[in-house]
Amino acid sequence: MIKTDLTGILDFVGQEELGIDKGRRLLRELAGGKTGLSGTGWLGFPAAASPSLTASVRSAADKIAAESAVLVVIGIGGSYLGARAALDFIRSPYYNQLNKKTPDIYFVGNNLSGEYLEQVISLIGNRDFSINYISKSGSTMEPSVAFRVFKSLLTAKYGDRGARDRIYVTTDPEKGKLRQLCSREGYASFEIPPDIGGRYSVLTAVGLLPAAVAGIDIDAMLAGARDMLGSGEEEALRYACARQALYKRGKKIEILAAFEPYFRSMGEWWKQLFGESEGKDGLGIFPAHTEFTTDLHSLGQYIQSGERTLFETFVSVETTRARLRIPRDDALDDGLERLGGKEVRIVNEAAKMATKKAHIDGGVPVLEIGVPSASAYDFGALVQFFEVSCAVSALISGVNPFDQPGVEAYKKNMYDILELSGKTGVT
Amino acid sequence: MIKTDLTGILDFVGQEELGIDKGRRLLRELAGGKTGLSGTGWLGFPAAASPSLTASVRSAADKIAAESAVLVVIGIGGSYLGARAALDFIRSPYYNQLNKKTPDIYFVGNNLSGEYLEQVISLIGNRDFSINYISKSGSTMEPSVAFRVFKSLLTAKYGDRGARDRIYVTTDPEKGKLRQLCSREGYASFEIPPDIGGRYSVLTAVGLLPAAVAGIDIDAMLAGARDMLGSGEEEALRYACARQALYKRGKKIEILAAFEPYFRSMGEWWKQLFGESEGKDGLGIFPAHTEFTTDLHSLGQYIQSGERTLFETFVSVETTRARLRIPRDDALDDGLERLGGKEVRIVNEAAKMATKKAHIDGGVPVLEIGVPSASAYDFGALVQFFEVSCAVSALISGVNPFDQPGVEAYKKNMYDILELSGKTGVT
Numbered sequence: 001m002i003k004t005d006l007t008g009i010l011d012f013v014g015q016e017e018l019g020i021d022k023g024r025r026l027l028r029e030l031a032g033g034k035t036g037l038s039g040t041g042w043l044g045f046p047a048a049a050s051p052s053l054t055a056s057v058r059s060a061a062d063k064i065a066a067e068s069a070v071l072v073v074i075g076i077g078g079s080y081l082g083a084r085a086a087l088d089f090i091r092s093p094y095y096n097q098l099n100k101k102t103p104d105i106y107f108v109g110n111n112l113s114g115e116y117l118e119q120v121i122s123l124i125g126n127r128d129f130s131i132n133y134i135s136k137s138g139s140t141m142e143p144s145v146a147f148r149v150f151k152s153l154l155t156a157k158y159g160d161r162g163a164r165d166r167i168y169v170t171t172d173p174e175k176g177k178l179r180q181l182c183s184r185e186g187y188a189s190f191e192i193p194p195d196i197g198g199r200y201s202v203l204t205a206v207g208l209l210p211a212a213v214a215g216i217d218i219d220a221m222l223a224g225a226r227d228m229l230g231s232g233e234e235e236a237l238r239y240a241c242a243r244q245a246l247y248k249r250g251k252k253i254e255i256l257a258a259f260e261p262y263f264r265s266m267g268e269w270w271k272q273l274f275g276e277s278e279g280k281d282g283l284g285i286f287p288a289h290t291e292f293t294t295d296l297h298s299l300g301q302y303i304q305s306g307e308r309t310l311f312e313t314f315v316s317v318e319t320t321r322a323r324l325r326i327p328r329d330d331a332l333d334d335g336l337e338r339l340g341g342k343e344v345r346i347v348n349e350a351a352k353m354a355t356k357k358a359h360i361d362g363g364v365p366v367l368e369i370g371v372p373s374a375s376a377y378d379f380g381a382l383v384q385f386f387e388v389s390c391a392v393s394a395l396i397s398g399v400n401p402f403d404q405p406g407v408e409a410y411k412k413n414m415y416d417i418l419e420l421s422g423k424t425g426v427t
Numbered sequence: 428m429i430k431t432d433l434t435g436i437l438d439f440v441g442q443e444e445l446g447i448d449k450g451r452r453l454l455r456e457l458a459g460g461k462t463g464l465s466g467t468g469w470l471g472f473p474a475a476a477s478p479s480l481t482a483s484v485r486s487a488a489d490k491i492a493a494e495s496a497v498l499v500v501i502g503i504g505g506s507y508l509g510a511r512a513a514l515d516f517i518r519s520p521y522y523n524q525l526n527k528k529t530p531d532i533y534f535v536g537n538n539l540s541g542e543y544l545e546q547v548i549s550l551i552g553n554r555d556f557s558i559n560y561i562s563k564s565g566s567t568m569e570p571s572v573a574f575r576v577f578k579s580l581l582t583a584k585y586g587d588r589g590a591r592d593r594i595y596v597t598t599d600p601e602k603g604k605l606r607q608l609c610s611r612e613g614y615a616s617f618e619i620p621p622d623i624g625g626r627y628s629v630l631t632a633v634g635l636l637p638a639a640v641a642g643i644d645i646d647a648m649l650a651g652a653r654d655m656l657g658s659g660e661e662e663a664l665r666y667a668c669a670r671q672a673l674y675k676r677g678k679k680i681e682i683l684a685a686f687e688p689y690f691r692s693m694g695e696w697w698k699q700l701f702g703e704s705e706g707k708d709g710l711g712i713f714p715a716h717t718e719f720t721t722d723l724h725s726l727g728q729y730i731q732s733g734e735r736t737l738f739e740t741f742v743s744v745e746t747t748r749a750r751l752r753i754p755r756d757d758a759l760d761d762g763l764e765r766l767g768g769k770e771v772r773i774v775n776e777a778a779k780m781a782t783k784k785a786h787i788d789g790g791v792p793v794l795e796i797g798v799p800s801a802s803a804y805d806f807g808a809l810v811q812f813f814e815v816s817c818a819v820s821a822l823i824s825g826v827n828p829f830d831q832p833g834v835e836a837y838k839k840n841m842y843d844i845l846e847l848s849g850k851t852g853v854t
Contacts, residue, residue, distance in 0.1 A: 077724025114749030114771035139761040152754035272725035279729025297504025298699035302706025304833030322541030327579040334566040344541035354840030406731030413781035
């Protein structure tokens with residue numbers, strides 16, 4: 001089970017400042033549908049998801065894997081970051097370079113770089129590929145540009161009918177230009193439930209289809225999320241209450257830190273979840289992500305001795321898939337002879353304890369979230385953990401956790417500059 | 428030439444607050460060796476670097492490329508981030524996956540993850556490889572652990588003598604355990620000049636050797652840095668003065684934003700440079716990095732409407748290597764028909780202008796740094812630009828730009844936990 005350890009902040013905030021009772025009340029209101037807010041469908045989704053949903057996702061994934069060496073996933077923001085996080089966390093950040101039986105996966109439509117698109121095209125080469133186009137509306141610019149590019153390549157390679165058979169759409173069940181296109185063209189399609197916003201959608205078809213193509217056990221992901229509710233909720237709300245108590249004490253920046261490179265994309269997903277949910281009305285903890293120990297030799301100096309306006313949240317994955325031992329090599333004479341024969345994980349664990357102590361001593365409160373493993377099950381649990389804590393945290397600070405009105409500003413300007421008419425797309 | 432555009436901050440700070448004269452004076456003191464600080468060797472290095480240095484680096488790179496399909500670069504912090512940035516910026520973030528004549532390059536020794544090490548080992552497979560071990564002291568834990576692992580693999584594969592011939596060391600010319608090891612074993616070696624600290628060292632052999640192995644024109648890199656001095660210095664010091672003026676006005680977080688994925692590692696390098704130089708004595712602008720437009724769908728909401736304590740620095744690369752056009756596809760009926768036939772770069776450029784306006788309107792000052800291209804020459808110029816501006820900026824705020832005493836704290840604790848004696852290594 002996921003655990004929240006608050007001992008590293010108790011020198012900085014008193015137990016009574018945490019406001020656990022208020023957090024509990026807000027969580028009950030949220031779970032009972034009494035906040036009056038729309039966008040809460042993610043909370044019950046893992047429990048309500050039907051076996052037929054995962055069966056149809058697995059079936060599409062099998063077809064993709066049988067027909068294609070590459071899946072091109074088109075999406076931005078919440079239609080991108082969750083699947084990416086799952087792939088890196090559960091499989092590997094080097095997934096595409098591994099020897100494996102499942103297709104390579106490239107994520108596009110999350111930027112407007114021509115160089116990036118050209119490189120992905122050249123990496124696909126003449127291999128067979130399919131597309132998963134993920135967009136609530138179908139009129140967000142970045143994915144729409146990428147869809148034009150890759151649909152045109154598909155059509156050139158397989159003809160109209162062949163291309164149509166290789167396009168999988170994940171979108172709103174009824175509304176939007178993409179649902180209309182889907183109906184006209186007869187693309188295979190999956191639904192983004194209307195009451196689940198992008199950044200809360202990874203456990204819907206949005207994340208499930210790319211994950212299933214990568215050979216990830218999506219039923220386990222959903223089970224992990226389901227089981228987190230109940231007894232696990234208390235841990236999530238303690239995290240929420242702790243971070244808001246620290247924020248009130250002037251800690252304006254939260255650094256999420258993990259000690260494994262496979263957590264990097266999860267950090268990016270987390271930044272969107274919390275930044276977009278809380279960063280409004282002139283409020284919000286600024287979310288940053290570091291990868292230790294590498295960033296101890298980068299931001300480490302700042303964290304140790306810069307402005308004392310930050311706190312950290314360590315994510316500790318308690319088991320590792322690695323068994324590597326450090327070879328003995330006393331000839332190096334570098335003072336590290338005692339490390340010879342030790343498993344690398346022992347040294348990494350020591351680094352975590354050492355860093356926690358150093359940063360607390362330096363005036364930085366350190367929260368710690370313990371995750372049993374980097375399995376599909378624990379990924380699902382961690383996603384649900386963060387979503388629950390994020391919603392409660394935003395509610396404590398008095399903002400709507402489920403809207404993102406500020407994202408429209410640049411889009412509107414872009415429409416003006418490019419002389420486009422019509423409405424900017426909601427991702 | 429690299430240019431600094433301050434128009435996007437003039438609604439927030441007055442021209443007279445910039446303190447350009449003070450910045451000029453500090454730069455003159457720095458260039459004249461009158462600050463009394465050690466660690467300023469980087470400033471004159473590109474002009475003083477002898478042709479024989481680059482010739483010997485190129486010659487080692489040629490030998491590595493002739494003998495190996497893979498180069499394993501072992502280093503952390505300043506012994507890692509610069510070469511990584513050069514590779515991504517000048518070649519490609521997908522460098523290892525490209526069809527190319529130069530060796531793959533893997534960076535290790537920058538973390539303590541056993542999983543990461545095991546994956547790199549499996550990616551190398553049974554291909555021939557060489558090692559570039561970069562460390563000032565040779566007793567920093569992360570690279571030392573990785574060196575044990577990969578030296579042992581080399582020895583198993585090629586024997587003692589064969590391994591010795593595939594190890595290239597970059598370290599202090601005289602001091603430290605690694606220099607001693609080098610002399611005993613007869614490894615090929617390069618020097619890190621003693622008056623150049625890690626985060627200012629990318630244009631020494633630290634960055635030059637991996638760059639040369641990747642086929643990058645290292646003479647052009649040095650030429651770019653050399654030419655930045657003189658007329659370019661004024662642009663660098665305007666950036667330094669502007670960020671300190673914003674800091675005085677309560678802007679505590681700087682977000683470096685670029686619109687190309689190949690800039691991501693450069694952002695990581697920049698975070699170390701500024702964070703480690705300025706984050707001390709309870710002071711310092713917190714350095715964050717975003718990649719647009721992808722992060723407009725992540726941190727975009729916070730930037731637009733969260734706490735008004737941040738400013739942005741856009742890095743605009745003014746030319747692109749891509750020529751991709753967006754295919755026409757009016758059947759999509761998504762309101763974006765007018766994009767058909769346009770180059771992707773036009774839309775990316777529009778996104779940049781749109782974002783700048785939106786963020787300024789939202790209360791975020793936006794600086795802009797214009798870089799002519801993503802060439803080796805401009806990479807060198809941009810490195811020198813940031814190093815000069817960082818040093819001046821730290822001097823304005825009254826801290827030593829060249830030390831990093833806070834990095835020792837976690838290392839000391841780690842030595843205690845692992846019961847190691849002796850001194851913690853300086854990277």
